[in-house]
Amino acid sequence: MKKILVTGALGQIGxxxxxxxxxxxxxxxxxxxxxxxxxPEGALQNGPYxxxxxxxxxxxxAAVKKHKVNQIVHLAAILSAVGxxxxxxAWNINMGxxxxxxxxxxxxxxxxxxxxxxxxxxxxxxxxxxxxxxLQRPTTMYGVTKVAGENxxxxxxxxxxxxxxGVRFPGLISYAALPGGGTTDYAVDxxxxxxxxxxxxxxxxxxxxxxxxxxxxxLNAISTLLExxxxxxxxxxxxxxxxxxxxxxxxxxxxxxHIPEFEMTYDVDPVRQAIANSWPNSLDDSCARAExxxxxxxxxxxxxxxMLAQLKRKLGL
Numbered sequence: 001m002k003k004i005l006v007t008g009a010l011g012q013i014g015x016x017x018x019x020x021x022x023x024x025x026x027x028x029x030x031x032x033x034x035x036x037x038x039x040p041e042g043a044l045q046n047g048p049y050x051x052x053x054x055x056x057x058x059x060x061x062a063a064v065k066k067h068k069v070n071q072i073v074h075l076a077a078i079l080s081a082v083g084x085x086x087x088x089x090a091w092n093i094n095m096g097x098x099x100x101x102x103x104x105x106x107x108x109x110x111x112x113x114x115x116x117x118x119x120x121x122x123x124x125x126x127x128x129x130x131x132x133x134x135l136q137r138p139t140t141m142y143g144v145t146k147v148a149g150e151n152x153x154x155x156x157x158x159x160x161x162x163x164x165x166g167v168r169f170p171g172l173i174s175y176a177a178l179p180g181g182g183t184t185d186y187a188v189d190x191x192x193x194x195x196x197x198x199x200x201x202x203x204x205x206x207x208x209x210x211x212x213x214x215x216x217x218x219l220n221a222i223s224t225l226l227e228x229x230x231x232x233x234x235x236x237x238x239x240x241x242x243x244x245x246x247x248x249x250x251x252x253x254x255x256x257x258h259i260p261e262f263e264m265t266y267d268v269d270p271v272r273q274a275i276a277n278s279w280p281n282s283l284d285d286s287c288a289r290a291e292x293x294x295x296x297x298x299x300x301x302x303x304x305x306x307m308l309a310q311l312k313r314k315l316g317l
Contacts, residue, residue, distance in 0.1 A: 002226070003029050005069040007054055007101065008076030010034040012177045013115075013218065015044065017073070020219040022047055031067045034076075054097030060104045071226065074101045074114040079182040081272050083142035094145035095152075102156045102164070111163035113226060116150050116238050118170050118211055119143035119183075123278045130280040132240050132287040139278045153237040165225050166237040170211030170283065172218050173303065175310040183275040187212055187251055191307050194255045194262045195317055202248040203269035209281035213243040214298040214306070221294060228292035235287055243296035244303070245282040254304040 002025055008014050009032035022030045027047035032039070039049045050063040054076045063069065076097050083090035098114060105112045121130060122137040136147050146168075153164040171184025175191070186204045193200040204210075221241050252264040288294035298306070311317075 001025065001029060002071045003031075003067060003069050004071045004073055005031045005033060005050075005060075005063055005067065006073045006075060007033050007052060007060070007097070008074070010036055010039070010044070011075060012174065013172065013215075014075045015177045016174060016215055017075070017219055017222060018044055018047075020223060021073075024223055031063065031069065033063060054100055055092060057100040057104060060100055061108065064104055064108045064110060069108070069110060071111045071113070072101055072105055073222070073226075074098060074112060077145075078142065080117075080119050080140055080142040080275055081183055081185075083145075084140055084271055084275070087141040090141045090145060094142070095148060098149050098152060102152065102162060105162050105164075106156060106160045111165070111226075112153065112156075113165045113222065114149060114153060114237075115222075116146045116166050116168045117142070118168055118279050118283065119275075120146040120150060120168060120238070121278075121280050125280060127281045129282055129284040130240065131284050132235060132238075140275055143278075150238040157236060163230060164237050165228075165233065167221055167225060167239045167241045167288070168283070169218060170213050170242060172213055172215055173307065174215035175307050175314060176215070183272045183279075184210055184212060186248060190248075190251060190255065190264070191304075191311055192315075194259050195308065195311055195315060198259060198261050199263045199265070200252075201265045201267040202252075203267060203272055204248050204276055205266060205268045205273055206249050207247050208273070208276045209245050209247050210276060210279060211242050211245050211281070211283050212300075213241070213296065214303040217243050217296045217298055220297075221288075224294065225292055232291050234291055239288040239291070239294070240283040240285045241288050241294055241296075242283040242285040243298060244300045246300055250300065251304070254300055255308070258304065258308050
């Protein structure tokens with residue numbers, strides 16, 4: 001049985017992944033951690049919690065030993081837009097934290113899952129159906145740390161035999177957790193504003209295609225890869241995974257099917273637009289499908305239907 005430590009567990013992915021993993025492995029077998037002194041009231045309290053600053057390796061090692069952890073899911077990171085505002089912080093946390101986790105894993109014989117991102121690509125990368133193996137020259141600090149993280153994880157597998165695995169996530173859309181400073185956050189904000197105010201000003205311009213994924217598919221990708229046969233994994237730390245690719249006008253059109261009076265305008269943020277322009281329009285995820293059976297459940301239409309229904313309940317509308 002896996003005994004899992006999740007770092008950054010109170011963030012956008014971690015708060016939902018914790019419940020997903022505890023449903024699979026049991027509450028006591030999934031230890032969550034974050035830099036915050038306590039867990040907010042709710043379902044996340046149904047299991048062990050440790051305060052861990054990932055730039056402090058002794059804190060990671062102590063939690064691994066205390067709970068007899070054999071799998072680390074490392075999510076603690078600074079995201080794209082925040083990383084551009086605070087590049088030194090992004091480097092220190094994203095790279096320093098991953099290095100510390102990998103060192104602890106090497107010493108304690110743990111497996112490591114850490115996600116990469118479409119941000120690992122850059123403007124010179126092929127835009128459409130971006131191949132699994134291709135040119136990666138990102139132009140953001142977040143992207144730089146993700147490429148370096150992919151390579152560092154590969155190094156620890158090849159050099160030390162640490163069982164490292166990861167996926168390149170597209171933009172993630174969730175009704176449960178608020179976004180955390182990413183370029184694709186508009187695709188979450190738009191649903192809230194559609195329900196509350198029937199209008200939304202997009203900070204991403206029309207025609208800006210980006211790969212997106214509904215959170216239930218993302219959670220399933222993680223748990224499926226954790227259990228995948230290691231003998232079949234060729235790429236390990238940087239699997240492209242994809243579900244849908246759309247521009248702001250497409251998500252607006254889908255929302256209008258449910259809320260006909262909804263209107264969208266544009267108030268483009270040049271920083272986040274420049275980031276979006278540097279990313280692929282869509283990813284080729286055939287390697288993930290072949291090597292560990294990846295497949296998605298949701299497309300834009302089914303996601304929008306579920307997202308609006310869930311948010312109506314959440315917001316009491």
